[in-house]
Amino acid sequence: MVSSAGSGGLAPMAKDYRNFNVRLFERRVTAGLEECKVLVTDSPVGEDHIRNASAVTFPSDFRQRLSSLESRALSIKEVIGLGVDIASILFPKAVREKLLQCLPRDDRDPPLRIRVQCEELELDLIPWEYAYLPRDQFAQRNVTGFLVLNSDTSLVRYKLMNRPRRPLQTLGGRSLRLFAAFSSPTGELKLDLSKEEENMRRILEKVETIQKPVRFVDHLTVRAFNDALAEVEPDIVHYAGHGAFRPPPANPTAPATGHLLFEEDDGSACYYQSELLALDLQDKNVRLVVLSACESALGAGQNAWAAVAPVLVTAGIPAVVGMQYSVFDQSAIAFGERFYSSLAQGKTIDEAVAEGRKAMLRARPDGRDFGVPVLYLRCNEPSDAVLFPLSPKVLVSAPTPVDDRAERDLDSVLHRIAQLGDYKRLHDALHNTRDGGLDVMLAKIDSFPANARTVAEFRAYLAKFKAQLTAVQQVFERDLCERTLVTALRDGFAATLAEVEAAVSAKDAQGSQSAMTNLESHIVFYSSIVNQNLVAAAANLDLEPLLHVLRATVGGAPAAATTLPELDELSSLSDTLKSKVGLHSRYQLMDNALSILKSQPDADLIKNWKNHKSRILLLQPMGSGDASKDFVQIIGEAVDRGDKDAVLGAFVEFCSAVQTDFSSVDTDLLRLCDEVKDKTAKSLVSVRRVH
16 A cells, blocks of 8 residues: 555656757847747757758737737737747747657657747747647637647746756655745835735635745845745745846946845835845755736836846756736736645646646636746756655555545545536537537528528527526536636627527628627637646546545455455546546547538638648547548548549548547546446445445
């Protein structure tokens, strides 16, 4: 029997990333156009010689759009467009070809860490975290194309260190120690630090593995800062306040450098150089520094964290997280809760930031906050990215009685299963709306309202859509899923559905088509987010802590031989459930791809078959992929013969087969949720009886 010290459960396995290094250098502005060079300095498929560096010219309005991004003046569609341009700069043709070779193809491949090394501050100020590079170039654009929102890729800022990296010690079962510092000197732009502190307290109160009480220091002076470092011996330092990029006050003719604004005893500003800050921190075993910007902390385009964070990393701080733009309180709270709790679970810093980003997106699905966090990381060995290693597993020899811990684990498991089921119901509501009538309505809009039968059909479909809205409302009322996500999904669904209903009632063809398109966009947008949450909920469904307690309980009991197989069956069933969710996710991707293909003219399907072929073979959701290959071969042979009818017939048959198998996976997934839930409860009853 094994367990982990501290949490009592088995430690989650941290991801083992491969590195892909991209260097940007020689920035210049010529005739009003900005350009730089880009080079792959290390990757799983080799590196480039500096003479082969790619020269990249920025779009003429690039910096202007970055300012609009910072001021929240861009819609999510415009953010995606900007992300496409950011990706074209970061990954010019030669770099992109290497990157595409290295991106994980499936769950068996290790994730990829893209390390961006900028030689100049002007390049470091570019928000590379918004790089948009969808795996499927033909798919409809949505948030899944942002690299930082994919679980198999991480994008970090990379800096060379000026000292050897010290190995990190395990926590030994203790909680994480955090020191939070706040500074808003007089004479500077006033910050609402009381609100920032309130948010921090709310975040940290929910993270059980943070040592309480957390040390908060207001009106931060240099002395107070160093006193707190000595007393708390923190693992994490969290700073909220102003940053500045300017010459040192004592030497105004010197080159500009990064500063944090501390306070003097009289409350005036103390410009504390990043180099001095690094000296204070580098020998204190601080593993992480978080630089937080309040809503008004940074002026337009003055991201001082880009000047402070690299200095801390090069001085030996393993990781620094900064906010390159202001964020809404709702987003900041969501990020903090997921970020700190993920770190404490032994996950890599990459994973913790990624989890925080997704939480921000769930909190503000229509906003740009998910790209605001920036991770500066120096990581050579895979273990370096685990800032807080969990203690090694220890042997447990004696049976453990069933106690409150088993009850708590059971409650947690049942909650996660119910949550997984509700994410599935949200998915079904969206799927059944789009493929259960909305696509037909859009296809028949040309005959509306002249054809009375079409009008009647439209009204019948709307009645079905309202039933799906009711299903979403029921999920909202159970309050198991991310509430902000479900609220936004429900309200948007209701609003766009009301627009369709009003236009259909008025027999307004143009208005109906516009409203249907809006409803379809809403469904596609939230389908991808719900699917991400569905996969995440399955990944977080870990029965091992509960099973460990139950196995330890019956370890010395006479009937253990008959009870343990029952627990093994439950463990196997949990693995099957996770596998089924992965298959469901691939079917969803295929379904999205086929929906786009079906909307294209027949001639385009035939003309571009080679591109479609590679995309379908890549997904292969049907069983082992053999069925997909058979259809692809049949369609390909018909294309070679020039047999248009055969191509379209085989394509329709393929779409029908995918839908049939997708429906089967849907049914199995809900059945498995109920089966795992029932067997979990029964296993606890059986173990109690045996013990």
